[in-house]
Amino acid sequence: MSLFINNKVEKTFFELSGIRRRWILILFLAGFLTLIVRALYLQGLNKNFLQEKATATSNRILSLAANRGKITDRHGNILALSTPVFSVNANPKIAKVKMTKEQRTQLETILKLSSNEVDDKIFNSTKENVYLKRRVPPSDADQLKALKIPGISFENDFQRFYPAAEVTANLVGLTSMENVGMEGIEKAQNRSLSGVAGRRKVLKDKLGRFVDDIDDIKLPQEGNDVTLSIDRRIQYLTYRELAKSIEEHKAQAGSAIVIDAKTGEILALANLPTYNPNNLNAGNGPTRNRAVTDVFEPGSTMKPFVVSAALDSGLVQPTQNIDTSAGFMKIGSFTIHDAHAEPGRLSMTVSEVIAKSSNVGAARIGLMQDPKNLWGTLNKVGFGMRTNVGFPGEVGGVLRNYKNWGMVGQATVSYGYGGINLTLLQLAQSYTVFANDGELKPITLYKRNEPVMGTKVFKKETVKTMVEMMEGVIEDGTGGNAKVKGYRVAGKTGTAEKLMNGKYEKNKNIGSFVGLIPATNPRIIMAIMIDEPTVGSHFGSAVAAPVFSNVMTDVMKILNIPRDDKLANTVPQLDKVEPKETI
Amino acid sequence: MALAKVNAEHQYRKLFSENEHQKDIGRQLDLEYSQLQLEQSTLSMHSKIDEIAKKSLKMKEPGPKKIIMLDQH
Numbered sequence: 001m002s003l004f005i006n007n008k009v010e011k012t013f014f015e016l017s018g019i020r021r022r023w024i025l026i027l028f029l030a031g032f033l034t035l036i037v038r039a040l041y042l043q044g045l046n047k048n049f050l051q052e053k054a055t056a057t058s059n060r061i062l063s064l065a066a067n068r069g070k071i072t073d074r075h076g077n078i079l080a081l082s083t084p085v086f087s088v089n090a091n092p093k094i095a096k097v098k099m100t101k102e103q104r105t106q107l108e109t110i111l112k113l114s115s116n117e118v119d120d121k122i123f124n125s126t127k128e129n130v131y132l133k134r135r136v137p138p139s140d141a142d143q144l145k146a147l148k149i150p151g152i153s154f155e156n157d158f159q160r161f162y163p164a165a166e167v168t169a170n171l172v173g174l175t176s177m178e179n180v181g182m183e184g185i186e187k188a189q190n191r192s193l194s195g196v197a198g199r200r201k202v203l204k205d206k207l208g209r210f211v212d213d214i215d216d217i218k219l220p221q222e223g224n225d226v227t228l229s230i231d232r233r234i235q236y237l238t239y240r241e242l243a244k245s246i247e248e249h250k251a252q253a254g255s256a257i258v259i260d261a262k263t264g265e266i267l268a269l270a271n272l273p274t275y276n277p278n279n280l281n282a283g284n285g286p287t288r289n290r291a292v293t294d295v296f297e298p299g300s301t302m303k304p305f306v307v308s309a310a311l312d313s314g315l316v317q318p319t320q321n322i323d324t325s326a327g328f329m330k331i332g333s334f335t336i337h338d339a340h341a342e343p344g345r346l347s348m349t350v351s352e353v354i355a356k357s358s359n360v361g362a363a364r365i366g367l368m369q370d371p372k373n374l375w376g377t378l379n380k381v382g383f384g385m386r387t388n389v390g391f392p393g394e395v396g397g398v399l400r401n402y403k404n405w406g407m408v409g410q411a412t413v414s415y416g417y418g419g420i421n422l423t424l425l426q427l428a429q430s431y432t433v434f435a436n437d438g439e440l441k442p443i444t445l446y447k448r449n450e451p452v453m454g455t456k457v458f459k460k461e462t463v464k465t466m467v468e469m470m471e472g473v474i475e476d477g478t479g480g481n482a483k484v485k486g487y488r489v490a491g492k493t494g495t496a497e498k499l500m501n502g503k504y505e506k507n508k509n510i511g512s513f514v515g516l517i518p519a520t521n522p523r524i525i526m527a528i529m530i531d532e533p534t535v536g537s538h539f540g541s542a543v544a545a546p547v548f549s550n551v552m553t554d555v556m557k558i559l560n561i562p563r564d565d566k567l568a569n570t571v572p573q574l575d576k577v578e579p580k581e582t583i
Numbered sequence: 584m585a586l587a588k589v590n591a592e593h594q595y596r597k598l599f600s601e602n603e604h605q606k607d608i609g610r611q612l613d614l615e616y617s618q619l620q621l622e623q624s625t626l627s628m629h630s631k632i633d634e635i636a637k638k639s640l641k642m643k644e645p646g647p648k649k650i651i652m653l654d655q656h
Contacts, residue, residue, distance in 0.1 A: 078624040083617045084610075138614060163624040210603045211596035233629040240630070486650075563650075 059214060060202050065156055066195030068179055069223035071172055071186070073232040074265070074447045079172050080186065082158040082179070086141035088132040092125040095151030103149045110144050111136065122151075134177060135159045160186075164232060166274045167239045170289040171230070171445075174277040183287045185226060185445070187392045195223030227447045229265035233558050234258055234551075238268040241550045242528070246272050249533035249543050255291035256528040256547060257428040258555065261435030261516065264443040264452055266389070267524075269425075292389070295397045295421040296510050296529065299496030300540075302416030303362045304466055305430065307354060309377040310365045312462045318469065321347045322361045329360040334408045336363050336415075339495065339539075340478060354469040355477030357493060359415040366414025367407070374410070375402035380457045381430040381440055383422055389445045397422035416496065424512075428527035431514050434470070434490070435522035438463045471519050481545035482515050484552045486563040490522070491515030491548065493540035498532070508532050513544035517552050518564040524555060 042050060071080035088111060099107075099122075108118055111133045121130050134157065136144075141154055160175050162168065173184020181190035198220030203212040242256045258268040273286040288294070310316045327341025338358050353361030366374060379385070384399030400409065400419030412418035425443070432441040432454070439454030458466075470490035473479040478493045494512040497504040512529040516522035528544040536542060556563075625631075636642040 077627070078620055081617060081621055081624075083621065084614050161621055163621055163628075205596070205600075209600045211599055213599075236629045 058204050060204055060210070062200050062202060063156075064198035064200060064218075064220040065158065066197050066220040067222050068158060068160070068175070068195065069193040069225040071189075071193070071226045071228065073228055073230045073235070074267075075231065076227070077232045079162065079164055079168050079228065079230070079232070081161050081163070083161060084138065085134075085157050085159040086136045086138065087134045087155040087157045088136050088141065088144065089153045089155055090122055090130050090132045091151040091153070092122045092127060092130060093151070095122050095149070098150035099152075103147060106147055107132075107144070107149060107152070110140050160277075162277045164235070165276050165278055167236055167270070168230070168232075169274045169277045170271040170287065171228075171269050172277070173287070184289060184392070185228065188390050189226045193223045193226060196221040228445055229260075229267065229447045230269070230445070231267045231558075234555055235268040235270060237551050237554050238526075238547075239270040239272075241547045242270050243272055244550075245528075245530060245543055245547050248535070249530065249538075250535040251530045251543065252532040253290060254528070254530045255294075255424045256526065256551075257291055257424055258524060258526045258551070259428050259432070259443055261432055261522045261525045262441070262451075263448050264429070264432060264441035265448055266428075266443055266445050269445070289391065289393070290531075291424040291529075292391045293393045293395055293423070295395060295423055296512075296531075297418070297421050297496045297499060298416040298427055299494035299510070299512065300357045300359075300362075300416055301427060301492050301494035301512055301514050301527075302414070302420065303354060303357065304434070304470060304492055305378060305381055306362055306366045306369075306374065306414045307350060307469070308433075308458050308462050308466045309374055310369055311350075311465055312377075312458050313369070313373065315368050316350050316365060318351050318465050319349050321349055322353055322358075322364050324348050324353070324358050324360045324364070327358070327360060329363060329411075331407050331411055334411075336360050336411060351469045351472055354466075354492070355472035355475075357473075357478050362415040363411035367411055371402035371405055371410055374413075375399070375405075377457065378413075378420070380455065381433055382426050383420060383430065385426075387423075387425050387429050387443055389425065389443055391445060394425070395423060397426060416494065421499075424527050424529050427512070427514060427529075428525055431516065431525045431527070433457045434463055434467055435516055435525060467516065467519055467522070470516070474515075478539070478541045479513065479515070479545050481541055482513060482548040484517060484549055484556065486565060487517050487552070487556060487561075488519035488565045489515055489517050489548075489552070490519040491545070493545060495539045495541075509538040511538055511540035511543040513540050513548055515545075515548045515552070517556070518561060520564040523559070523561050524552065526551065 068082040070078055072078055104118065107113070108115060113133065121132055132152070144152070145154065158179055160179070162172060162174070171184055173186035174182055175186050176182050181187040181193065186193065198218040200213060200217040201215040202210040203214055205211050238256045238258055242254050245251070246254045253272060255271045256268070257266060259266050269289070269291055271288070271290050275286055307316070311318070316322070324338065324345065324347055326344060326346055327338035329336040336359050338360050340356055348356065348358055348361055350365070352358070353365065378399055384397055386394050386396035388394070398419070398421050400413070405413065405419065409419050413420050429443045430440070432443070433439060436454055437460040438456055438458035440457050441452060441454045467490045470492055471488060473492055474482050474489045479491050482489055482491050492514055496510050496512070497506060498508040498510060500508065510529055510531055511533055512527070514525065514527045517524050526548050528547045530543040533543045
C-alpha cells in the first residue's frame with residue numbers, strides 16, 4: 001500500500017489533481033461518518049441497554065429483609081424465633097468451568113453435600129441459577145465465603161426456630177421455606193408477623209464496598225411479635241402428662257387444655273401425636289390441632305349443664321330423688337343404660353346422678369325440661385358454635401335443633417350423645433360458667449391485659465350447688481383419680497363410644513375429664529380427652545382424670561395458688577408464725 | 584475548587600463505607616443476640632431446671648405439711 005502511494009506521490013507530485021483531494025475528503029468524511037454512526041448506535045439506539053450494563057456493575061439494589069416477629073408465651077419466653085441464615089446459590093455456567101477440584105471438595109464438606117448432588121445441581125444443570133443449599137448457618141457460610149469459589153453466591157434468608165419443638169408444635173404451627181405461615185398461630189397471625197421488606201440502592205467501588213446511597217432508602221417494616229396466653233411451664237407439664245397417659249393406655253391420640261378460669265386465657269394446649277417443627281425434612285407430620293379441629297360426642301361431661309339448667313329453673317332440688325330404674329330406661333324401642341349402675345338401686349338424688357354419672361338420671365332430668373329452654377342453655381354455653389379463638393381450621397361442632405330432638409334425642413343429648421358434638425376447646429370454655437358465678441367467659445389464645453365481659457347463663461346459687469355436686473364426683477364418685485393434695489377439686493368424667501360411619505363402636509372410646517381447681521373459688525379449668533385407649537380401662541376416670549391430678553399438683557405450685565382443704569396450713573399473717581426451721 | 588470537591592467526595596465515600604461496616608457489625612450482633620435468646624430459651628426449659636434441681640443439686644420438694652401458706656386477705 002505504502003509502496004503504491006509512494007509511487008503515485010512521486011509520479012504525480014506536481015500534478016494538481018481534484019480526484020486526489022476528493023478521495024482524501026471522502027476518506028475523512030467516511031471516517032467521521034463511521035464515528036457518528038457508532039456514536040448514534042451507542043448513545044441513541046443502544047443507550048438503555050448499555051447504561052443498564054454500566055449501572056449493573058457499580059450499582060446494587062439491596063433487598064432489606066424484614067425480620068419475622070417472635071411468638072412468645074405470656075412471660076416472654078420464646079416459642080418461635082427467626083434467625084438469619086444464608087442460601088447458597090450457584091451459577092452452574094461459571095462454576096462448571098472455573099471451580100477447581102479442591103474447591104469442590106471443600107464445598108462438599110462444608111455444605112455436607114454428596115458428590116452426586118453437586119453433579120446434579122451444577123454439572124448437569126442448564127439453568128442460570130440454582131439453590132445449592134438453603135438455610136445454611138452463618139458460620140458455615142462465612143467459611144465458604146472465604147474460599148471465594150467462582151460462581152457461588154450468597155443470599156440472606158431467615159430460618160424459624162422453635163425451642164419448645166414438639167411441645168407446642170400443633171399450636172404454634174410452622175412456616176414454609178419462603179417464611180410464610182402454614183399452620184397454627186404462624187398461619188393465623190401471618191400478616192402481622194411477616195412485616196414488609198425494604199430496599200435500598202447503593203453505589204459500589206471497585207473493591208465492592210458500598211460508597212453511596214443512590215435512591216431513597218425504603219426501610220423494612222419489621223414483623224410484629226405475638227404474645228400468646230400460653231405459660232410455657234404449664235404447657236410442658238400438660239404435654240408430658242398427656243404423653244404419659246397415651247403411652248400407658250396405648251391410645252391413638254389425645255388433647256388437653258388448661259385455662260385460666262377467671263380471664264379465659266388458654267394457659268396450655270397440648271396435642272398428641274405431634275411432630276418436630278425444626279426438622280422439616282421429616283415431612284409435615286401430624287400438624288392437626290385436635291383440640292380445635294376435631295369434634296367428639298362429649299358424653300357425661302355434658303350432664304352438669306343439663307342438671308344446672310333444671311336447678312336454675314327450680315325443676316329439681318339437689319337432694320331430690322330421681323327414678324333411675326336400676327340403670328335401665330326404655331323410650332319406645334330405645335334403651336338407656338348406666339355404665340356404673342348399682343344392682344337393685346331404684347333411685348338416686350340429683351347430686352348422686354352427677355357423682356355416679358347416671359345416664360338414666362340425666363335423661364330423666366333432661367326430659368323434665370322444655371326442649372327449647374334446654375337447647376337455649378346449651379347454646380348459651382357455646383355448644384354448636386365456634387369459640388373464635390382465632391385458630392385456623394376451628395370447627396364449631398353440632399348442637400341439633402330442639403325441634404328435631406324428639407323424646408329420644410332430648411334424652412340422649414342430656415347425657416352427651418346423639419345430636420351433639422364439640423371440640424375440647426368448646427368443652428373447656430363451657431366450664432368457665434362454673435368458675436365465674438354462672439358467667440361464660442370467652443376464651444383466647446392471646447394474652448389479655450384487661451378483664452373480659454362474660455355472658456350470664458346460670459344463677460350464682462345454681463353454680464355454687466353444681467360445683468359442690470362436682471366435688472362429689474371427685475370425693476366419692478367417678479373422678480377419684482383427679483384428686484390433688486391440699487386442694488378441693490370439682491370435675492366431671494366422661495366416656496363416650498366413638499361414632500364411626502353412623503354406628504357406635506363398643507370398643508372404641510373417648511375418655512375425658514374436665515376439672516375445676518380450687519373448688520372453693522376455681523382459678524384453673526383443665527379439660528382432657530384421650531382417644532381410643534386400648535390397654536387397661538377405657539373410662540375417662542382412669543385415662544384422663546390422673547392427667548388432671550398430675551398436672552395440677554405442679555400448676556398450683558407454679559401459680560402459687562393457696563390451698564383450700566384440710567392440708568391448707570394457711571396462716572393469717574407472717575409475724576404470727578414462728579419459723580421452726582430455716583430453709 | 585474542583586480538587587476540593589473531589590476531596591470532599593472521597594472523604595464522604597470513605598465515611599459512608601465505614602458507616603456500612605459498622606452497620607454490618609450491628610447486624611452481626613443482632614444475629615448473636617437472637618442466637619443467645621434461643622440458647623437461653625432452651626436452657627431455661629422447665630424440664631431442664633427440674634432435672635438439674637433434683638439430680639445434680641439433690642433438691643427435694645417439701646411435703647404438704649412443711650408448706651405454710653399466708654392468707655392474702
